[in-house]
Amino acid sequence: MSVVFERTRGLTDQSTHFCPGCTHGVIIRLIAEVLVDMDLLERTIGVEPVGCTGFCENYFACDIVGAAHGRAVAVATGVKRARPDRFVFSLQGDGDGAAIGLAETISAAARGEKISSIFINNSIYGMTGGQMSPTSWVGQKTATSPYGRDVELNGQPLDLPLLLSQVDGAAYVASVSVESPQEVIAAKQAIHKAFEVQIAGLGYSFVSILSTCPTNWGVTPVEALSWLESKMKPQFHLGELKKPALEGVTGP
Amino acid sequence: MKTLMKGNEAIAEAALQAGCRLFFGYPITPSTEIPEYMAKKMKRVGGTFLQAESEVAAINMVYGAAAAGERVMTATSTPGFSLMQEGVSYIFAAELPVVIVDVMRHGPGLGGLGATQADYFQLTKGGGHGDYHPIVLAPATVMEMVELTYLAFDLADEYRNPVILALEGISGQMMEPVEFMPYRPKALPPKTWAATGIGDKPKVNIVSYVLANEAGELHNLHWAKKIERMRAAEQRYDTYRMDDAEFALVAFGISGRIAESAVDILRAEGIRIGLFRPISLWPFPTDGMRKYSRIRGWLSVELSAGQMVDDVRLTVGSGTPVHFFGRQGGMTPDPEDVAEAFKMALHNELNAGGVR
Amino acid sequence: MKKYLIAGFGGQGVLFIGRILAQAGLEEDKQVTWLPSYGPEMRGGTANCSVIIAAKKIGSPIVSRPDIAVMMNTPSYKKFLPHVVPGGFMFLNSSIIPDTAALPSRADIRILRVPINEMAHEMGKDSVANIIMLGVIQAVTPVVSDAAIQAALAGISTKNHELKELNEKALNIGYQYGVSLG
Incomplete structure (x- = not known):
């Protein structure tokens, strides 16, 4: 019998802390798999944020540096500038990357920082218990928008990948999701491409991945998957929003 | 040979001599001669100067570069130093060697550019959150700025702790004769703790959070011991x-x-x-x-x-x-x-x- | 110990005069400090610098009461006139500061008026006015040797040979003028 799936050596044996039905675990695994597939693990330094991806130093088998809330991309900039021959990725949630750290995110993109950012967007502040985030959809009920996100008060959700696709220094910008096997495969391909862009020295690469939060959305894991599709996806531009024109950058 | 040099520029040159290879900063008067000097001279030594989008970003870039094991510095002035306080707290907790220059200007608020020493509380009592202490050195002459910059990098590495050079704007702008003695680094162990990619070493994590209260106390007790070691060994006066x-x-x-x-x-x-x-x-x-x-x-x-x-x-x-x-x-x-x-x-x- | 205060508009070479004096002190292995005004006040168009040349270690580098004041414009003259120590010297750019009875004056200091702009213009190089003033200062109130001033000027100023010669000439013209003042 042939092995069709096994735990990647890009992850440690530590079980994750993610809530049941949360798709963060899938995304973490995809990143680790790509690091192994591309033979990057030994020379990778990852930067984790504050938020639901904030404990990933226990899961990734590579070196990890933990950043203050919103500053993962700035820290990753420091790491990469200190060690330009290493592979550097950052992880951020929607609060981290699109609210408190928005200046850092856009500035790193503008500089064409040769790092890869994985932006996990679940439209809510998960770690703090389910408050409204910059990407919460209109009408979404959260602990700080108990009557639903109000456009008058809070405006429309921020489409960060679309914004970044307008920035010259961002070489690759993709907006993907993980609610189905097909989408998971596409997400992995996007991560792979983002990493190749960094290896090729083309500039900043950014992959937004829509993710579920059944606990704070107050739905079952299965409902959460359908919410992702029906409520989140219509809010954001999807697909590869910006691809480098150069040859040699292809998916697996 | 002695040359006339501005305090700010002497600090920047001393940092380069001491092996500082990365500088991240945001312009603010009266500290700008330091980033300007670095922008001009960092190439000479094959290092990196990067102008950050804010002091907040700068201190976190410094954090990242220090985590990767390189000698790194930032320089700012009072209001910018206020913005960096969160980062300094994280740097202390992650035990990273970092040198920060605070060229003080008067406040509170936007204040003005004149001479002041009103950052004293912020510098010495922990301007950010938690029980921590950076080492804070206050030079009085341009020559002393050079000596203390050399020392700052050694102390930062020795204790894996932030070290701050604090001087008044007037002193940073002042020219005095200065001589750059050869920098002789203190013998220090290699930075095996740095995040440089695992290669064939064990994996490294550099984080500053401790959620379990029992572990949190143990961490603080560990830091308290370091604070006491620094307190005992690093008092300086004239x-x-x-x-x-x-x-x-x-x-x-x-x-x-x-x-x-x-x-x-x-x-x-x-x-x-x-x-x-x-x-x-x-x-x-x-x-x-x-x-x-x-x-x-x-x-x-x-x-x-x-x-x-x-x-x-x-x-x-x-x-x-x-x-x-x-x-x-x-x-x-x-x-x-x-x-x-x-x-x-x-x-x-x-x-x-x-x-x- | 001699304390200088040099003040004027930005662009008059005020800081440069101070630089040369400080460098000249250094040439003679004396203790020196040079302290400029800085920040937005400079963007506003005024500039001043304090220089101290001393045989022993300098405590405060701040010059509130200069022995030698060099005033390149009227606001500076008015501002700093009361601060010069009794028996001190004040050099004025008389091309800009009018000699009217309306301006306050002092009998207990020596005030020397030098039309440096006209003198520089006559030389065919307006920008050396400050070097002419430096020559006058050196002739009247020498704190370091002439050779030290010349070495400092040659060392710090332009690498352009032609300008270098002009600077030397301006220094000399100023010096002769200073000698003539007695």
């Missing part, structure tokens, strides 16, 4: 005419120089007075100050509303009068003003002692 002194001025940085001139004025009047000049603001040089138990009265001279005077009082205790004289808002006193303030403040002690 003295002027203290040998037979009955009275003393205490002042650091530019105030130290003004006070030194005031000592000469008062000595010429027959008053036996000296100057105690803290060089390390944290750890405050309590051990050195306590050696002068015969001093019958102290005057703390500061460019603030009176901050260091608290540490002087804590050090000498309640048995000896400790007074304060200061100017604020960018003003500096003349040595004559300090001499007069001394005679006013310690009028009774002066007469009682009959020292004239």
Whole structure:
């Protein structure tokens, strides 16, 4: 019998802390798999944020540096500038990357920082218990928008990948999701491409991945998957929003 | 050979000599000569100068570069230093060696650019959150800025701790003769703790959070031990005419120089007075100050509303009068003003002692 | 110990005069400090610098009461006139500061008026006015040797040979003028 799936050596044996039905675990695994597939693990330094991806130093088998809330991309900039021959990725949630750290995110993109950012967007502040985030959809009920996100008060959700696709220094910008096997495969391909862009020295690469939060959305894991599709996806531009024109950058 | 150099530029050059290979910063007067010098000269040594989008970003870039094991520095001025406080707390907790220059300007608020030392509390008492201490060094001459910059990088690496050079804007702008002695690094162990990619080493995590309370306390106790080690070993000060002194001025940085001139004025009047000049603001040089138990009265001279005077009082205790004289808002006193303030403040002690 | 205060508009070479004096002190292995005004006040168009040249260690580098004041414009003259120590010197750019009775003056200091702009113009190089003033200062109130001033000027100023010669010439013209003032 042939092995069709096994735990990647890009992850440690530590079980994750993610809530049941949360798709963060899938995304973490995809990143680790790509690091192994591309033979990057030994020379990778990852930067984790504050938020639901904030404990990933226990899961990734590579070196990890933990950043203050919103500053993962700035820290990753420091790491990469200190060690330009290493592979550097950052992880951020929607609060981290699109609210408190928005200046850092856009500035790193503008500089064409040769790092890869994985932006996990679940439209809510998960770690703090389910408050409204910059990407919460209109009408979404959260602990700080108990009557639903109000456009008058809070405006429309921020489409960060679309914004970044307008920035010259961002070489690759993709907006993907993980609610189905097909989408998971596409997400992995996007991560792979983002990493190749960094290896090729083309500039900043950014992959937004829509993710579920059944606990704070107050739905079952299965409902959460359908919410992702029906409520989140219509809010954001999807697909590869910006691809480098150069040859040699292809998916697996 | 001695050359004339601005304090800010001398610090930048000293940092390069000491092996600083990355600089991240955001422009703010009166510290801008430091990033400008780095922008020009960092290429010479194959290093990286990067202008950040804010002081917040700069201090976190510094954090990242230090985590990757390189010698790194940032420089800013008071309001920018305020913005960096969260980062300094994280740097302490992650135990990263980082050198920060605070070229002080007067506040609060946007304030102005004049000479001040009103960052003292923020510098020495932990401007950010949690129980932490950076080592804080206060040079008084351009030559001392070079020496303390060399020292700052060694101390940062030795203790894996933030080290801050604090100087007044006026001192950063001042030119004095300076000579760059060859930098001789202290023998320190390799940075095996740094996140450089696992290669064939065990995996490294550099984080600053501890969620379990029991572990949180253990971490803090570990840091407390380090704080005590630094407190015991890294007190620095200078003295002027203290040998037979009955009275003393205490002042650091530019105030130290003004006070030194005031000592000469008062000595010429027959008053036996000296100057105690803290060089390390944290750890405050309590051990050195306590050696002068015969001093019958102290005057703390500061460019603030009176901050260091608290540490002087804590050090000498309640048995000896400790007074304060200061100017604020960018003003500096003349040595004559300090001499007069001394005679006013310690009028009774002066007469009682009959020292004239 | 001699304390200088040099003040004027930005662009008059005020800081440069101070630089040369400080460098000249260094040439003679004296203790020196040079302290400029800085920040927005400079963007506002005024500039001043304090220089101290001393045989022993300098305490405060701040010059509130100069022995030698060099005033390149009227606001600076008015501002700093009261601060010069009795018996001190004040050099004025008389091309800009009018000699009217309306201006305050002092009898206990020596005030020397030098039309440096006209003198520089006559030389065919307006920008050396500050070097002419430096020559006058050196002739009247020498704190370091002439050789030290010349070495400092040659060392710091332009690498352009032609300008270098002009600087030397301007220094000399100023010096001769200073000698003539007695």
